[in-house]
Amino acid sequence: xxxxxxxxxxxxxxxxxxxxxxxxxxxxxxxxxxxxxxxxxxxxxxxxxxxxxxxxxxxxxxxxxxxxxxxxxxxxxxxxxxxxxxxxxxxxxxxxxxxxxxxxxxxxxxxxx
Numbered sequence: 001x002x003x004x005x006x007x008x009x010x011x012x013x014x015x016x017x018x019x020x021x022x023x024x025x026x027x028x029x030x031x032x033x034x035x036x037x038x039x040x041x042x043x044x045x046x047x048x049x050x051x052x053x054x055x056x057x058x059x060x061x062x063x064x065x066x067x068x069x070x071x072x073x074x075x076x077x078x079x080x081x082x083x084x085x086x087x088x089x090x091x092x093x094x095x096x097x098x099x100x101x102x103x104x105x106x107x108x109x110x111x112x113x
Contacts, residue, residue: 004092012046071111
């Protein structure tokens with residue numbers, strides 16, 4: 001059996017390296033998902049991964065910054081959702097689908113230039 005940490009790292013890499021397809025197809029929603037995940041995750045670096053824990057670094061690129069200098073909330077939640085999915089993989093558990101997120105932000109994340 002393959003190491004769950006290695007599987008989690010490979011999964012995150014596959015999400016960020018998938019070829020973004022900006023054409024929205026009503027018949028195939030995987031293109032939409034791949035576009036947004038790749039767009040939001042490209043540049044994430046896994047530093048350390050163990051059972052139930054993943055440390056990574058991510059520098060917010062200009063494509064994910066709003067005109068006012070804040071990190072786009074949807075991009076932040078995409079990253080959180082996918083990193084949490086990778087942590088689930090480290091525990092050798094099956095992935096489930098995130099159906100509903102209810103997030104209350106205290107304040108926007110200001111990106112430093």
